[in-house]
Amino acid sequence: MFAADPLFSTGIDFGVVLIALAKSIIGFLFVLIGVIFMIWFERKLIADFQNRIGPNRAGPWGMLQTLADGIKLIFKEDLRPDGSDSLVFRLAPYLSVVPAFLTFTIVPIGGIFTGAHQGTVHLFGHDTFLQVADPPIGVLFLLAMSSIGIYGAMLAGWASGSKYPLLGSVRASASMISYEAALGLSVVSVVLMSGSLTTHDIVAAQASGGSILDWNIVVTAFVPFVVFCIAATAELNRPPFDFAEAEQELVGGFHTEYSSMRFGMFYLAEFMNTITMSAIIVTLFLGGPSGPIGPGPDQVWPFFWFLLKLLVFLAAFVWVRGTVPRYRYDQLMDLGWKRLIPISLMWLLFIAGIRIGRDQNWSPVLVPLAAIGLGALTVGLLAGSMRTAAIRREQSDEDDLGEVSA
Amino acid sequence: MSDFLQAYLTVAVFGGTAGLLIAGVLGLGRLIRPSRPNPDKLTTYESGVDPVGSGFSQSQVRYYIFALLFVLFDVEAVFIFPWAVGLETYSYFGLVEMGIFVFILVLGLVYAWRKGVLRWV
Amino acid sequence: MIAQNIAFGILAASSVLAAIRMVTTKNVVHAALYLVVVLGSVAANYILLAAEFVAVVQLLVYIGAIVVLFLFGVMLTRAKLGHEGELDNDQRGLAAVTALLILGILGYVLVDYFGDDKLPQLNRTHEQLNATRGTGAVGNAIFSTYLIPFEVVSVLLLAALVGAIVLARRD
Numbered sequence: 001m002f003a004a005d006p007l008f009s010t011g012i013d014f015g016v017v018l019i020a021l022a023k024s025i026i027g028f029l030f031v032l033i034g035v036i037f038m039i040w041f042e043r044k045l046i047a048d049f050q051n052r053i054g055p056n057r058a059g060p061w062g063m064l065q066t067l068a069d070g071i072k073l074i075f076k077e078d079l080r081p082d083g084s085d086s087l088v089f090r091l092a093p094y095l096s097v098v099p100a101f102l103t104f105t106i107v108p109i110g111g112i113f114t115g116a117h118q119g120t121v122h123l124f125g126h127d128t129f130l131q132v133a134d135p136p137i138g139v140l141f142l143l144a145m146s147s148i149g150i151y152g153a154m155l156a157g158w159a160s161g162s163k164y165p166l167l168g169s170v171r172a173s174a175s176m177i178s179y180e181a182a183l184g185l186s187v188v189s190v191v192l193m194s195g196s197l198t199t200h201d202i203v204a205a206q207a208s209g210g211s212i213l214d215w216n217i218v219v220t221a222f223v224p225f226v227v228f229c230i231a232a233t234a235e236l237n238r239p240p241f242d243f244a245e246a247e248q249e250l251v252g253g254f255h256t257e258y259s260s261m262r263f264g265m266f267y268l269a270e271f272m273n274t275i276t277m278s279a280i281i282v283t284l285f286l287g288g289p290s291g292p293i294g295p296g297p298d299q300v301w302p303f304f305w306f307l308l309k310l311l312v313f314l315a316a317f318v319w320v321r322g323t324v325p326r327y328r329y330d331q332l333m334d335l336g337w338k339r340l341i342p343i344s345l346m347w348l349l350f351i352a353g354i355r356i357g358r359d360q361n362w363s364p365v366l367v368p369l370a371a372i373g374l375g376a377l378t379v380g381l382l383a384g385s386m387r388t389a390a391i392r393r394e395q396s397d398e399d400d401l402g403e404v405s406a
Numbered sequence: 407m408s409d410f411l412q413a414y415l416t417v418a419v420f421g422g423t424a425g426l427l428i429a430g431v432l433g434l435g436r437l438i439r440p441s442r443p444n445p446d447k448l449t450t451y452e453s454g455v456d457p458v459g460s461g462f463s464q465s466q467v468r469y470y471i472f473a474l475l476f477v478l479f480d481v482e483a484v485f486i487f488p489w490a491v492g493l494e495t496y497s498y499f500g501l502v503e504m505g506i507f508v509f510i511l512v513l514g515l516v517y518a519w520r521k522g523v524l525r526w527v
Numbered sequence: 528m529i530a531q532n533i534a535f536g537i538l539a540a541s542s543v544l545a546a547i548r549m550v551t552t553k554n555v556v557h558a559a560l561y562l563v564v565v566l567g568s569v570a571a572n573y574i575l576l577a578a579e580f581v582a583v584v585q586l587l588v589y590i591g592a593i594v595v596l597f598l599f600g601v602m603l604t605r606a607k608l609g610h611e612g613e614l615d616n617d618q619r620g621l622a623a624v625t626a627l628l629i630l631g632i633l634g635y636v637l638v639d640y641f642g643d644d645k646l647p648q649l650n651r652t653h654e655q656l657n658a659t660r661g662t663g664a665v666g667n668a669i670f671s672t673y674l675i676p677f678e679v680v681s682v683l684l685l686a687a688l689v690g691a692i693v694l695a696r697r698d
Contacts, residue, residue: 020412024420028427074435077442081450088556094428101424105417133416136661140487140583141417147591151563154598158556162450162457170465170602174472177595181479188483191490197662256451261435265428330526333472337515337524341479345508348486349501356498382516389520411531414574465602467695473596474691478684480592484584485677488666496670503674510681514688523692 015126027132031104034275035268039066042271042318049322070264078260083161092159093258093265096152099145100272105132106141106199107279110303113207113290121299129200130289130303138198139187142280143180146235150176152269153237157254168253171243171329178336179234182227185344189224189351190216190284199283207290217285223347225285227340232277234332236270239321243329278313282306342382346375471523475515482511531575538575542568559597566590580662 040055040063047054055062080089110130111121120127135141150173157169191197193216194205206215217225234241237253245253255266282288291305327335350371357367450457489496489504496503518524542565549561566589573582669677 020416024416024423027420028423074431075439077440077447078435079443079447082445082448083450085554085556088560091560093432094425097428098421098424102417102421105420132420133413135413135417135579137579137583140580140587143483144583144586144591147587147595150591150595154595155556155560158598158602160450163452166465166602170469170599173595174469174599177476177592178472180591181476181483184480184483185486188486188490191487192493195491195493197487197491251451251453260439261432265432333524333526337472337475338519341515342512345512349505349508352490352493352501352504355493356501359494360498385516385520389522393522411575414579464604465599467603470596470599470603471692471695473592473599474688477588477592477596478688480588481680481684484588485669485680488580488662488669491662492666492670495667500670503670503678507678507681510678510685514685517685517689518692521692521696523696 019126019128023128023130023132027104028101030109031101031272031275035271036066037063038271038275038314039069039267041314042321045315045318046322049319073264074261076260078262079257081161081257084257085159085161088155088159090262092152092156093262093269094152095155096149096269097265097272099149099152100269100276103142103145103273103276104279106135106138107131107276107283108199108203108288109279109306110289110299112293112298112302113204113288114210114293118204131199134198134200136198138196138200138202139191139284140197143184143187146176146180146183149269149273150180152266153254156258156266160254160257162257164251165254165256168243168245168250168256171250172237172254175241175243175329175332175336176235176237178333179231179340182336182340182344183231183235185341185348186224186227186231187284188348189220189344192348192351192355193219199288203283203288203290206287210290212287215285215287220285220347220351224344225281227344227347228281228285230335231340232281233317233320234336236273236277236317238270238274238317240324240326241332242326243332274317275310275314278310278317279306281313282309346378350375468523468526471518475518478511478514482508534575535572538568538571542572555601556598559594559601562597563590563594566594580665 043065044054044062055065058064058068080086108129108131121130153176154169154173157165157167157172160166190202194202196202196205202216206219208214212218237243237245242253243250245251245255250256255263258266286309288309289302289306291301293301353371354367358364452458485507486504489500493500545561545564545568549558549565552558552561566585570582570585570590573579573585
């Protein structure tokens, strides 16, 4: 099961360096062109949802609007408030953008995973994976990068020396760490299924049977997928969880004091993260680039399937933004800590129990039943315990009121 | 150099290039954008009125509790991942051990929940 | 091996410089950021030693959680941005002695225990490295030799959380 990228196994020659370089350039181009497209796509789609026309001046159907905005931003005066912290203020945009780029390195964007290919393509006389790097820690790298991304939001707000950005950044970082816990726990279910942390092995495990039923979304029975999608939305600070920049409350959130291209960097990072996160969802739950191989050049098809699945998720993110009203902050934290984390923990143990039961040839009926029984017991105990705590709290509140009136 | 380090070298070079790209764009902006600062432009934004007090506001203690809860669950995740990779090897023994571990940590969450520190009202 | 030594040199220099800046800077948030640099350099050193799981744990737990906790703690205080005033006090001498003592003890322990060990042969393949120091190997150690510490860790974390909640609620 454990396989490393065969690219480097034969030692370094000119071709290897060339391939590594080519993959990096493709990665950069994919992300950057993706961002340009995504910003246009989101604005156009949101406009349709709201019965507007949306950008339609720059280029055909307004497709070059993002470029026009970028050029505008770069010509704008860059202001840094007097009370701000020079070093950290300059550093924060980097901390937002670089992790967004780095996360993309572990996404396999192509390669045939059935048969003898094992996800490799043949380039310049070498076999290689179609992902920039395949570190053995794989999905943990995603979590590490998103925890560095928290610093971008947190420090941008702190360094501005301004009230609204500070409030926005504290909120944003608190919700990001809350949902990172849920995110991590839902990824564990996927790791349980593939027995490996690398994204390549996770995709290979899903593609092995060649049917949709082998995708992790089905194999882990939807719950981790739903938890991951919700947590990813919160991690991205996208609506309906965009408290970092709830306009009515916090002006623009943690980047209120940023202007010109520095602001542009946060904007870039936001959309880049949306693309990467969608790509990660596709990789972890929807089989990545796997899919039927049609006629024509066969290496084109996996890339096509990857793009198609990615597009579905990008559209879904926009759709959610266009339809679901913003949560309240306490609702967000409740959802994270009181729903998603307990659910994903229970689901994790449940799946692990079923898998081990299958390994040990235990009864396929009794194991799930016992697991469901245990789960119901836990939920019951939890609910009862919360109920008594709430009653006790109400009583003590009443006592307090009584004392005041007396 | 081994294939092991090369995977990470690619990541490092990729990240470095991303950093350089940002620096390049920001540097280009510095060359071509105007710079005419005046005191009004450099005050912090506060909905159009002059800012009141310092730009620093004290945050609430409950954020700290959430950060601490996160440390708890982050450490938990760190232990869960090696277990998940070797699920079959550790079999039901590992499941029971992990169940106990998760149970004790969930006790912490339940404690926080019951004490009402997860409430925002 | 040469490239590895050069990388180690760079990482060691950056972590030492950042550590010095961490204790000399007057700004608490800057100190936390320099701490991030120190921890990050150490994580990169773990990767050089092929202990990538430990490296990512360093990133996740220390940089991603503990320093974030520090920063929340800083924002909890009434201190104004950037002007924490004199952070130094008259215990500098004592602190220096303590630091030197810890350095001596850690150095002695490391040399005593690992003095004869050789660096991992990084030119082995992924499979071989993974068997001895990858995520799976860490898991094997947790679920055999270190089973009791593993369970005790959860109790320790629980105690820390309960303590913090009791302090924060003040009732």
